[in-house]
Amino acid sequence: MKVNGVEHASARDPRRLLSDHLRHDLGLTGTHVGCEHGVCGCCTVLLDGAPVRSCLMLAVQAEGHNITTIEGLTRDGQALHPVQQAFHECHGLQCGFCTPGFVMSVVGLLAQHPNPTAQQIEEGIAGNLCRCTGYASIRRAVKRAAELSPSPRSGERRAEGET
Amino acid sequence: MTTRWFGAPVQRVEDDRLLRGHGRFTDDIDEGALECCFVRSPHAHARIKSIDASTARGMPGVVAVYTAADLPFGGLDLPLLIPHPNLTHGRTQRCLASEIVRYAGEAVAFVVATDRYAAEDAAELVAVDYEPLPVVITPEAAARAEHLVHDDVPGNIAAEMLQEVGDVHGALASAPRRKQLRFRYERGAASPMEGRAVWARWSADEHKLTVYDSTQSPTSIRGGLAVLFGLPESNVEVIAPDVGGGFGPKIMLFYPDELLVPFAAMQLGRPVKWTEDRQEHFTAVNQERGQVHEVEVGFDDDGRVLALSDEFIHDGGAYTPYGIILPIITAAQVPGPYRIPNYRVRFRDVYTNATPTSPYRGAGRPHACFVMERTLDVIASELGLDRAEVRRRNLIQPDQFPYDVGVAWQDGNTVVYDSGDYPRLLDRALQMLGPKPAGDHVGMGLGIYVEGTGVGPYEGAHVQVLVSGKVVAATGIPSQGQAHATVWAQVVADELGVDVKDVEVTSGDTRRFPWGVGTFASRGAVTAGNAMYVAARMVATKARQIAAEHLEANPDDLELVGGRVRVKGSPDHGIPLAAVAVLSNPVRYAFGGGTEAATQFAAKPRTGPPLQGGEEPGLEATGYYSPPGSTWASGCHAAYVRVDPRTFRLEILKYVVVHDCGRVINPLVLQGQIEGGVAQGIGGAFYERLAYDGDGQLRNASFMEFLIPYATEIPPIEIDHFETPSPLNPLGVKGAGEAGVIPVGAVIASAIEDATHIPITEMPLSPLKLYELTMSSS
Numbered sequence: 057m058k059v060n061g062v063e064h065a066s067a068r069d070p071r072r073l074l075s076d077h078l079r080h081d082l083g084l085t086g087t088h089v090g091c092e093h094g095v096c097g098c099c100t101v102l103l104d105g106a107p108v109r110s111c112l113m114l115a116v117q118a119e120g121h122n123i124t125t126i127e128g129l130t131r132d133g134q135a136l137h138p139v140q141q142a143f144h145e146c147h148g149l150q151c152g153f154c155t156p157g158f159v160m161s162v163v164g165l166l167a168q169h170p171n172p173t174a175q176q177i178e179e180g181i182a183g184n185l186c187r188c189t190g191y192a193s194i195r196r197a198v199k200r201a202a203e204l205s206p207s208p209r210s211g212e213r214r215a216e217g218e219t
Numbered sequence: 220m221t222t223r224w225f226g227a228p229v230q231r232v233e234d235d236r237l238l239r240g241h242g243r244f245t246d247d248i249d250e251g252a253l254e255c256c257f258v259r260s261p262h263a264h265a266r267i268k269s270i271d272a273s274t275a276r277g278m279p280g281v282v283a284v285y286t287a288a289d290l291p292f293g294g295l296d297l298p299l300l301i302p303h304p305n306l307t308h309g310r311t312q313r314c315l316a317s318e319i320v321r322y323a324g325e326a327v328a329f330v331v332a333t334d335r336y337a338a339e340d341a342a343e344l345v346a347v348d349y350e351p352l353p354v355v356i357t358p359e360a361a362a363r364a365e366h367l368v369h370d371d372v373p374g375n376i377a378a379e380m381l382q383e384v385g386d387v388h389g390a391l392a393s394a395p396r397r398k399q400l401r402f403r404y405e406r407g408a409a410s411p412m413e414g415r416a417v418w419a420r421w422s423a424d425e426h427k428l429t430v431y432d433s434t435q436s437p438t439s440i441r442g443g444l445a446v447l448f449g450l451p452e453s454n455v456e457v458i459a460p461d462v463g464g465g466f467g468p469k470i471m472l473f474y475p476d477e478l479l480v481p482f483a484a485m486q487l488g489r490p491v492k493w494t495e496d497r498q499e500h501f502t503a504v505n506q507e508r509g510q511v512h513e514v515e516v517g518f519d520d521d522g523r524v525l526a527l528s529d530e531f532i533h534d535g536g537a538y539t540p541y542g543i544i545l546p547i548i549t550a551a552q553v554p555g556p557y558r559i560p561n562y563r564v565r566f567r568d569v570y571t572n573a574t575p576t577s578p579y580r581g582a583g584r585p586h587a588c589f590v591m592e593r594t595l596d597v598i599a600s601e602l603g604l605d606r607a608e609v610r611r612r613n614l615i616q617p618d619q620f621p622y623d624v625g626v627a628w629q630d631g632n633t634v635v636y637d638s639g640d641y642p643r644l645l646d647r648a649l650q651m652l653g654p655k656p657a658g659d660h661v662g663m664g665l666g667i668y669v670e671g672t673g674v675g676p677y678e679g680a681h682v683q684v685l686v687s688g689k690v691v692a693a694t695g696i697p698s699q700g701q702a703h704a705t706v707w708a709q710v711v712a713d714e715l716g717v718d719v720k721d722v723e724v725t726s727g728d729t730r731r732f733p734w735g736v737g738t739f740a741s742r743g744a745v746t747a748g749n750a751m752y753v754a755a756r757m758v759a760t761k762a763r764q765i766a767a768e769h770l771e772a773n774p775d776d777l778e779l780v781g782g783r784v785r786v787k788g789s790p791d792h793g794i795p796l797a798a799v800a801v802l803s804n805p806v807r808y809a810f811g812g813g814t815e816a817a818t819q820f821a822a823k824p825r826t827g828p829p830l831q832g833g834e835e836p837g838l839e840a841t842g843y844y845s846p847p848g849s850t851w852a853s854g855c856h857a858a859y860v861r862v863d864p865r866t867f868r869l870e871i872l873k874y875v876v877v878h879d880c881g882r883v884i885n886p887l888v889l890q891g892q893i894e895g896g897v898a899q900g901i902g903g904a905f906y907e908r909l910a911y912d913g914d915g916q917l918r919n920a921s922f923m924e925f926l927i928p929y930a931t932e933i934p935p936i937e938i939d940h941f942e943t944p945s946p947l948n949p950l951g952v953k954g955a956g957e958a959g960v961i962p963v964g965a966v967i968a969s970a971i972e973d974a975t976h977i978p979i980t981e982m983p984l985s986p987l988k989l990y991e992l993t994m995s996s997s
Contacts, residue, residue: 069336076335085247086240088463090412091497095922098412126240140238144230147887150895151700152237153244153413153463182929185922187412187464188700189891190898190959191930 057118060128067115075099077115078125086126086156097184100157101125107164126156138204139163148197150188158184162198171202224709224719228887231705242461245416245433252418252490253282256338258328258345259499260320263572263915265349267318272328275344280337282487285329287317292447300472301542306378309539310369314475321368321537322574323915324502326475331483331491354572354915358511358534361569368537368570377535378543378568382550384625385561390526394517398597402512403981404586406909409579410927413463414495415504417476419484429456430481435470436737438695441729443473444481459697459727467579468505470737471540501920506909507579509534510586514594522598522609526561529553535568541577543568544629548583551626551634555591556641556667556853557613572915578739580899581960588668589982592965606665607649614641628849630674636851638943641667644855644877651875651937652857662974664858666962671849672954673745679734680750682711682758683839688782688797690715690722694747695735697727701743702888707751709884714755716779741954744884745850749948754842762799762838769794769802803838805829850945850953852880856962860970867986869905871934881945881953889955890938896959898933904967908983
């Protein structure tokens, strides 16, 4: 599988979870594990661009796919990705444990809806649990991320804005 | 002092690494560590007849399996953290049970293997033969004592305590009106997103133990491990790295793993790591909130409370490792912001066959607030008075501080409120709440609370100006998301006249600061915040003394501004702080950083030895702050909610908070604390109930069934603050960590009762519970 653009060898054990493979075999510990039963969303990564829960997948199921983790959004020494920057500006994190999962969900959300409505924001983050913030600052961060994100096709952006 | 950084909404310095996925949580630390899995009791109460680990020991990948018999400390009771004279029958568990298990989830054996998968496979093969015993699960059943949790604890009563202010019997007898009420709160769980985890490495060469622990108190863990393993404290390092939320139960001292992981690392000579899974977190980590209150209140025709008697049972769980702090807090906090001239409170802390209890955000206060606020709602209803007006008539007035409540507080003193303006809280909240929205099934809820914060005994801090001019600061208490690295930097930056970005704070690492107590009880800002202030001022004083000699000026004429020490009134006459740091050490080595200005050949020669009369090298200081008593924060919440009459779904139409925690260090961080607290309160009020069955099995030990709110359940919260500074500490601050959660249960109950006219006397609720209450009341 390709992780953050780099080809990696297969998991050594067929029952190894994708989350464990990323964290403990590849050392990408930014993907966190909060419940291991698919509810909290801390382990969210992008599979071919769409958010998935890496604790509900076996590593071998990701063979032949492109995985993006939080570490793949920007490089060390480079500016934060717009979603990361927005979370910082809006105090969208406290302990930071759920944060990578939220950020990946929001990256997926904005790919689908570059200028999301309040309802789309609500649904877009409703698969991730946060125990610290009470979500208000995360909602603000999603709106800010949409502002900071480079404009995609302007037509789509306008169409989204009208919904 | 300048107030340039204090009070400013400084954005967090912690964020960058956390957002890039470069946070360092305990399970992120590897170094080829062996991994572990517990064997835990499936029974809530049973006698262990035998344990056979031989098959498990032979499994591939298994390195060791420990039972109590394999541990040198296997026969030792774990510490009782806070003994109390009224805790006549305190009991703690052993690291691994070998005779009796008293709650489902109690640890019995510990498997160490090459990875977690192998450890879990082997744990299933540890054969434990149990003889089930009768289970005591509700506090009421415990008080009836038909069965005993501990054979040698009569009546299941760990502790009993009676306090009385005034003459409650007499005042009740003569009160124009009396009412008897019963309130019930069930258990909830803190559920931080990161479970608990411990990693340990023993270096035989250095004779040194290093432990990473997802704990709220690394300094105490270090002290305990040093005693247990017979090591000098200097040979034990405990670090709380990034911790993924705590909310109380990550301070226990000790959970079994906090001994077993270091022990295994020392035994096996390899790093060892244990990371809890979510299911075991539900039963192995302490819980809270189970209480049953029987109240009698006497009041007059104007709604003034004349006497309050509260007898309550506290569900302590199977053991009392944390003493009786929780019921002591509840007993102290029932009167809240109100004048209760005659108050009598008696509690019994009872054993049940459930997970032990210890503080969870709010810690005894949400239930106390629920009791008082519900009682006032009943008085208003009895008299046909407005609920806000009844509260207004009973509130302590701003000119009555300090206000002595007269009952015992958790620090051993009596409860004395230091400052506040409770009527203003109420008025402002009502103003923000505005008129009731149109529509049916809409109710208004209201709750006012006080919160004792910033308990002692102390915290300390070390502050040092490096020869680069950068500042490092450290304190013992770790952060679980409260932005310590940002807010302490603000305090230090003001005192040293430097940019907040030039102050790097380390918290919760005993290598950097070995003394301290822990992060709990909304105490960080008060204790460690003021310790930072004390230490930074000591450094500033030293900087002025050193610079004075160099500048041939009087220290009192100098000020620290913009990274320089300069003469007041002539800003060009000064020296960089970096150069002062160089001057502070008679061996003046440095790369850059002002060495030219600091060389002894440039300065006026000093007579006598380079260090004189108690002088110490280095521009640094260690300071401590020990509070004389708790600071009392306060707040008022009000809400409009709509209850769907068919689905019993709760819709929170508006929720307002007015909050007073003295001087605010960082409004951005404070807002996050309040918003998060209210969300946790809403969860605790309407979604999160730990459902134990009669056999002591927790039936909803997963996030599929224990429903922590998602964003869809949490409305926008409108927040306003005002400041009545605490007179007790130099910064004038009070704690804020738990505030948001405290009155939410009371507010939601009040609003639902207003909307549905069904008496609400218990927490937590749920759509199903509301349906049942509706059916039983119609």
